[in-house]
Amino acid sequence: MVTEPFRLSIIDYLNAAPLNHGFKHGLGWEHFHLKFHYPSACADRLRSGEVDAGIVSSIEYLRIPDLLIVPGLCIASPKRVRSVVILSKVPPEQIRSLALDTSSRTSVVLGQLILRERYGVSPEITDMGPDLPAMLEAHDAALMIGDSAMRAPRQGLFVLDLAEEWHAWTGLPFVFALWLVRKNAPQLPVPGGVASFFHRSYEIGQAQLPAIIEEARRTIGWTKIELHEYLTENISYTLGEAERESLALFFEKAVRHGFAPEEKPLRFL
Template identity: 30%
Template sequence: MLRIGKIDYTNTLPVFHYFHVEDFAGEVTMIPQVPAVLNRAMREGKVDLGPISSFAYGENYGKYLLLPDLSVSALGPVGSIFLFTKAPLESYGRMRVALTSTSATSVNLLKILFHFFLRTEVEYETMEPELEEMLVDHDGALLIGDDALRAGWGSHPYQVYDLGDLWHRFTGKWMTFAVWAVREEAYLENPSLLERVYGAFLASKERSRREIDPIIRTAQERAGGSEEAWRRYFAGLSHELEAPQLDGLSTYYDFAVQLGLLPVQPEMRLVSHLSYHR
């Protein structure tokens, strides 16, 4: 049985919406969770395949293989990874920032942005993703996924910074927040099943480009928001993993190594011989 992790956020809907698990009856089981929990489950061997934080891949790249053409990426604003602050960023020399407990890539991206580009000294504290509670004793709060979307749509007095936008402004590169990876041992046990599952994910991604309306309706049911807001959001996301996304990810890893967040530059270990391609 291939255990597939499913990030329980709307940003992965285009890859999962038209993936029919019933086509793999008795072969596949789906495990929905937030990124931090799935990262740990993959590391511990409790999940075999699925989207994980790019940072989690970097920490454990020796155990995993990347699936080509699948990611959650953006060139500029990503629309669901926000830093909320009580005052403009340029007014701070020192800050206290509350970090969401549900992410790894975005938390470390924020640390990279503050250290290398914003030149701000920051004290961090990890908290549950509740915006008002996070900002009681902090100058800023980082939220991701549907938590960030709902907070961004709400009425509040805070400054809002999109981390994808900041990254692109300072580096000019893509930012890849999540990748689809498979534990190498799981792939070696049943490569033919992995190839069929991979094909189904790519087919879902391609179909979502043609038939986005059902995905928008599902997103509205789960997180609220207007049709127009969701249409803009999905238009700003990319689920590709090709040379431009890999280049941006390599730059992210390079900064992570310089800052001591990762011990070495991770190798991009793609499953290069999968036969299903667009």
């Protein structure tokens, strides 16, 4: 019998909405205690043991010990993501200073890998909040993620879509985030354990996609057609063979460049 709630970190970004939707609308309410964080805070809470699971930047799988991956689910982009971008006043190979959105962990690693290996530059890095005018006032370029990136004006700027860059480089999709669960998380007394809830939440989200899109239209400002394309074509939620291959390659590069301590095999719930 569970004597403590299963503490779940929820990210209120649009790209995570289909994965979160069931939980936010009462799925497993008797088992789960929801906490709302931005991505980097979610990773910190998972590391400290304040939460038992969350949608976490994929790089954190290498940095936080004793985590398991929920099989079959992720936040990935097959080719072009549109919500993870470097916006630059100069061509990529001329970037000497880069402001990084402090909300993310994986994207800031990916952005630096792409600039180093594809464009031959290692710009000076500054962590900042996602305020594009402030970021560009003192830097050549800004890396932005999520809803802030979707709302950011891009006129007159060079735009590097990081998933598009990765795909052009490797031919693979890019995996931005995973459902990660602490090994010592509470066991739920239901058939299939906790893993079944993550998949059910996603199924509910897919069924409620029109409602998710309508809510996003009011907050982000994109058209319904653009938002539908974003959630069905730019973002993928399936952790398949190509995604696992991409994770292995990303992890290898991240370790080689010093962004994570060591590679480790993917271990699933």
